[in-house]
Amino acid sequence: MEYTIQKLGQLAGVSTRTLRYYDEIDILKPARINSSGYRIYGEAEVDRLQQILFYKELDLPLHQIKEIVTSQSFSPAEALREHREKLLNKREQLDRLILNVEQTIAANEGRITMKDIEKFEGFKKQMVEENEQKFGKEIREKYGDQAVDQSKKKVLNMTQSEHDNATKLAEEIHAILAKAFKKGDPAGDAAQKAAELHKKWLMLYWHEYSKEAHANLAQMYVDDERFTAYYDKEQPGTAAFLRDAIHIYTDSK
Amino acid sequence: MEYTIQKLGQLAGVSTRTLRYYDEIDILKPARINSSGYRIYGEAEVDRLQQILFYKELDLPLHQIKEIVTSQSFSPAEALREHREKLLNKREQLDRLILNVEQTIAANEGRITMKDIEKFEGFKKQMVEENEQKFGKEIREKYGDQAVDQSKKKVLNMTQSEHDNATKLAEEIHAILAKAFKKGDPAGDAAQKAAELHKKWLMLYWHEYSKEAHANLAQMYVDDERFTAYYDKEQPGTAAFLRDAIHIYTDSK
DNA sequence: TCTACACCTTTACGCTGCGTGAAGGTCAAT
DNA sequence: ATTGACCTTCACGCAGCGTAAAGGTGTAGA
Known part of the structure; x- marks a missing residue:
């Protein structure tokens, strides 16, 4: 099964702009380019997009996702653990912020x-x-x-x-x-x-x-x-x- | 007391670039411009900058801060309460995210x-x-x-x-x-x-x-x-x- | 065959909040 | 007169696309 950019976008629920951007930053290249210059994606690309979206849902930045999906030697577990640390820090910071805002409201x-x-x-x-x-x-x-x-x-x-x-x-x-x-x-x-x-x-x-x-x-x-x-x-x-x-x-x- | 852009920046702990940006987006204009085109700030501007930095610490976006400091009729308490809601939502979302990442790690x-x-x-x-x-x-x-x-x-x-x-x-x-x-x-x-x-x-x-x-x-x-x-x-x-x-x-x- | 219409392409600006030069004028001291 | 520390206005870059704009392509109906 082959997909044009829009078909793939609908399949995965992302915009064509996003797919072109992923092409641009070398995170997801089409399987081939047809004679008119159209991007054509195959099954492998669908799988890869799924992976990308999965990590995106975990809020990883694209450059990290890129490392994960492009280099098979890169450890996703490692990346996730690091990411978890960052998220925990973020939450702490957020908690302090909320407290601060609430105190300001009270004051x-x-x-x-x-x-x-x-x-x-x-x-x-x-x-x-x-x-x-x-x-x-x-x-x-x-x-x-x-x-x-x-x-x-x-x-x-x-x-x-x-x-x-x-x-x-x-x-x-x-x-x-x-x-x-x-x-x-x-x-x-x-x-x-x-x-x-x-x-x-x-x-x-x-x-x-x-x-x-x-x-x-x-x-x-x-x-x-x-x-x-x-x-x-x-x-x-x-x-x-x-x-x-x-x-x-x-x-x- | 009057301040050049750098003096004010040092006083408040922000960069000159930031002050120029605040001028540009009409959130903090200098009291006057001298004959050489230098920005000159006065006491009122110091106070205002304090206010801006205070709200910035609460992580409010600049356009909201602008409304607060420019329109005296705008209610800061109202804005803070809304902001608090947003932060709480953000935290919930973050919590879900962390859970997700942890589950992924576990899986x-x-x-x-x-x-x-x-x-x-x-x-x-x-x-x-x-x-x-x-x-x-x-x-x-x-x-x-x-x-x-x-x-x-x-x-x-x-x-x-x-x-x-x-x-x-x-x-x-x-x-x-x-x-x-x-x-x-x-x-x-x-x-x-x-x-x-x-x-x-x-x-x-x-x-x-x-x-x-x-x-x-x-x-x-x-x-x-x-x-x-x-x-x-x-x-x-x-x-x-x-x-x-x-x-x-x-x-x- | 012509035309419409949906789809594709690249190019490029916009958003946030500045950091970071670059190119050039000003001020005070030596 | 020169130096060095200031100041000014551009203007690009950052993330991750949204949103035109300008133009080519594919297919279907009249």
């Missing part, structure tokens, strides 16, 4: 957290806005439709059910927090339960949780008037109370 | 062993020949110079000292084996010592030792007349005795 958490806080800010605005809507349309009047739409856009990465969960959790927190506030002890069971639920709620927005970020956010609840306004709406001092509860929670864990 | 053990047996055969022939030379020149007369030279060629991959070691070991085996044979117990201490030394000797020729191959070789000592002749030279039955000792040795280990 950048601060920035990531900031980004997520921004996202959170958008969500918070929307909540405030929704709340305000219940009591009137001051927000829309104050900031215009654009601001409302913008804040909405920022939360649209959530699915509907995620959003529902978040809303339910937020209501639960609100209820427990109100009770705890009446008792007055931020270290008490109710307040700590509120802090824990708050963490749960937070993790719906943050991919990674850290005590520090949680504590910082709690402080933000007091510093940022929009937050304070939201939490203190029914009972003034609730924002500060929540902050204290969260700080106790994060310190105790 | 080829038969061939390797065969090849090494051939090599060993060559050595054996030479030893036989040397022995014969001591007692006459029959071999040379029987097979001609060509055969002798050919068998010599096969052993020439060994260094001189390796060869010396092998010869000494072979003599030792011979001595112990003779003693053990007189005692008559292939399971006895002396015979087992001979088997162990034989393994040692073998490992000078085989890169990988396996009990099966060792046991097979022992059988060959009985089946192949040239071997039998060599071992039985002084005391007939020694080849079979050695085989028994080796079989006991390989079975007990």
Whole structure:
């Protein structure tokens, strides 16, 4: 059986360019050249190509494959063992690299957290806005439709059910927090339960949780008037109370 | 502080060629070009180069690094996470590759062993020949110079000292084996010592030792007349005795 | 016989990230 | 004025092909 370059290529699953290249670098020469200059391959060449592809699958460089398939005295086992060493080194290096990248990602958490806080800010605005809507349309009047739409856009990465969960959790927190506030002890069971639920709620927005970020956010609840306004709406001092509860929670864990 | 291209290169540990290349691909342009056409870099460029080298250490391709350092809106964390995925995939692939190579090595053990047996055969022939030379020149007369030279060629991959070691070991085996044979117990201490030394000797020729191959070789000592002749030279039955000792040795280990 | 179309050929640039000259200008010191 | 250490812009080379471009060949149908 004889093959033209394309037939052989289809048989072995390689491009004609590859076969011409193998011819060029003297790794696989056609059995003969016909009168029109066409490359004609025979059975022996098919076998040899199989061999080449086999070693190629093991990722050996072509010059090594060449030595193996051209010189019968060359030991393929030797070459493979050497190759194995190289691969093992490569893997070690790769492992170090992965560790490095992961550490870098972790170190950048601060920035990531900031980004997520921004996202959170958008969500918070929307909540405030929704709340305000219940009591009137001051927000829309104050900031215009654009601001409302913008804040909405920022939360649209959530699915509907995620959003529902978040809303339910937020209501639960609100209820427990109100009770705890009446008792007055931020270290008490109710307040700590509120802090824990708050963490749960937070993790719906943050991919990674850290005590520090949680504590910082709690402080933000007091510093940022929009937050304070939201939490203190029914009972003034609730924002500060929540902050204290969260700080106790994060310190105790 | 301003830097010429070489100063910056030394500062950061990269070649001037690299810096020119970074200029060319718009990843790090000099702060200005002086009247003679020299590239002059400033502090900002030093910082940027640090950044570039940092990401380069994480093995990110330059076009990605470019996006990170040129567009401030581009998220490095995002890029790193993607990069991490790629690296993990790469490692998986590498693991499969290593497994593949190892399996190939293992599967080829038969061939390797065969090849090494051939090599060993060559050595054996030479030893036989040397022995014969001591007692006459029959071999040379029987097979001609060509055969002798050919068998010599096969052993020439060994260094001189390796060869010396092998010869000494072979003599030792011979001595112990003779003693053990007189005692008559292939399971006895002396015979087992001979088997162990034989393994040692073998490992000078085989890169990988396996009990099966060792046991097979022992059988060959009985089946192949040239071997039998060599071992039985002084005391007939020694080849079979050695085989028994080796079989006991390989079975007990 | 003409024409279309699939197949073949060689030549050569492109990709990555520079290393390594070559040919020639500049700067500071001797 | 000369030397030597800088600097500049080309431009080839590396691996392993992908991808045209420009042109010859083989076969089938009208």
